[in-house]
Amino acid sequence: MKAWLPALLRLALLVLLVVFIASPDWFEPLLKPLTENGAPAIYNQGSLLTLTLLHLRTVLVATVAATIVAVALAILVTRPAGTEFLPLSRSLVNIGQTFPPVAVLALAVPAVGFGEKPTLIALFLYGLLPIFENALTALTTLPGNVMEAARGAGMTGWQRLMKVELLLSAPVILGGIRLSVVISLATATIGSTVAAKTLGEVIIAGLISNNLAFVLQGGLIVAALAVLIYDGLSAIERYAARRMGREAE
């Protein structure tokens, strides 16, 4: 395969996605055959653009919060003062991953009410795990000679953390963030079952009114977003890995 072909495909996908979100009406003839009884082919209870932006905002807020907390926790349990928590935190991460997102979402509703908040909580909790796991792996598998050299150069613990450990761990931590974002993009759609404004609204409207065109457009927008963001973050990750002299996964 030629090297430029994947890049071109991604660009085409991006253009298609932007055009579809900006003026979905152009695509009406394509989706019309999927509808029955003259139902609308393009989601008409809100703008796709707004929903997409809200969807992305929800994922962004949850991921930023999850990244801060997960990386802070991983740093904490890999310091000498926090090593006692290391084995337990590993088992907690394992246990946490067995909680289905729907359950988290449904159980958050009584605490915070319907809307965006339970979705943010579910995405936050679900996003924590991959980031924490990767940050932990990265911080516990740093090359010993580099750490030795940093210590030998007279760096304090804080300097070592900021200038050596975190920078060297960045590619692996980014890998965790990428996983977390892709999971969150899909999980956010479930948030619409508790009245969050995300692209899930389009899909659920389609399921309720038996309108396949809605389901398809909602699903495909989310999938395209996920593929593009996954690729974008992979590229950043490879760049970071090259700068750190570590091989990307």
Add this chain to the structure above:
Amino acid sequence: MTLRFDKLGVVIAAIVAYAAFAAPFATFRANRIVPGQARSILEALPLTLAILLIAIVIAGGIIALLRTPLLLRLAASVIALVALAILIGTAGGFLTPAGNTFARVAPASGFWLLIFAFTLLLADVLTRLDLSPLARVGVLAVAALAIGALLVSGSWDSLSILKEYASRADSFWAEGSKHITLALGSLAVAVVAGIPLGILCHRVEPLRAGVLNVLNIIQTIPSIALFGLLIAPLGWVAAHVPGAAAVGIRGIGTAPAFVALFLYSLLPVVANTVVGLAGVPRAANDAARGMGMTDRQRLFDVEFPLAFPVVLTGIRIVLVQNIGLATIAALIGGGGFGVFVFQGVGQTAMDLVLLGALPTVALAFAAAIILDAVIEMTSTSRRAEPA
């Protein structure tokens, strides 16, 4: 001897202190959907039992706080958890006025926090004990038996979740078996289809990237959309393929859910088969070739057994993921515990949500522990064998 504090114990003791004295132990509601009134431990239990529970909890908190022997910590956490489990049932009976069938008593935040704190202590002890895989499964079995015994004994019958259960006992088991059929059945089909596909991808290099990319993209389609998208093709199959409708293939219901779960399951199975086979040491393959093994013998006697633990890891991922995803099948009429979750969300009846969510979490949790143990056993036994 000077007193030394356990760092995790500080966290646990803080949670215990807050949960026991500042948070409500149970909520009382006049019927199943009105907002509840909080009841502290002292209000929720007969005086002697309340004092007993507070004593157990405080003792447990102190044992956690100080650096104490592991076995003492184990005993403290188990006693506290058992006492909490039994006494929440007592609280249910104590708070419900005699003969009142509308009132609902549910465990409140204080109870859940206490359970969380002592589970944390128990998890820490079990992690530090570094149990063998079989022992971990044993602990799980004991816990399951204890919970089963409490359920059968009827001591929790006055709690709201079990009142929800009592009014839909039949459908609970029907949805439960549907849930398990969906999760396990789709996994079984994915294993049967995915392992040969993985072996094929390993042998035929040009196929690999294409197949894995397609499976990767399927994973990015949100579950509710994939479930929905399968309605149309399966509806078409049911209408046009003779006999399809007779075997239960329909546009809505279990069939699209089954197919969607199968599609999600393929990636981990195929990818892990490929990774596992790629990780087989070249020396092992060379030796097998040198012994005059045919390709087929090499695959079944050398490569696949060596790759098996990695394949199992894929199966573990799929099983836990499927048990969770099967809840969403309820949205398209596929049944499963999700039925109760979504009904509960719709009626804002949280006990109903819990009735669906708790068994799902318990199933996923048990599946994870059992498969982790199996993975550890297969990979260590192989490592222990002389090379």
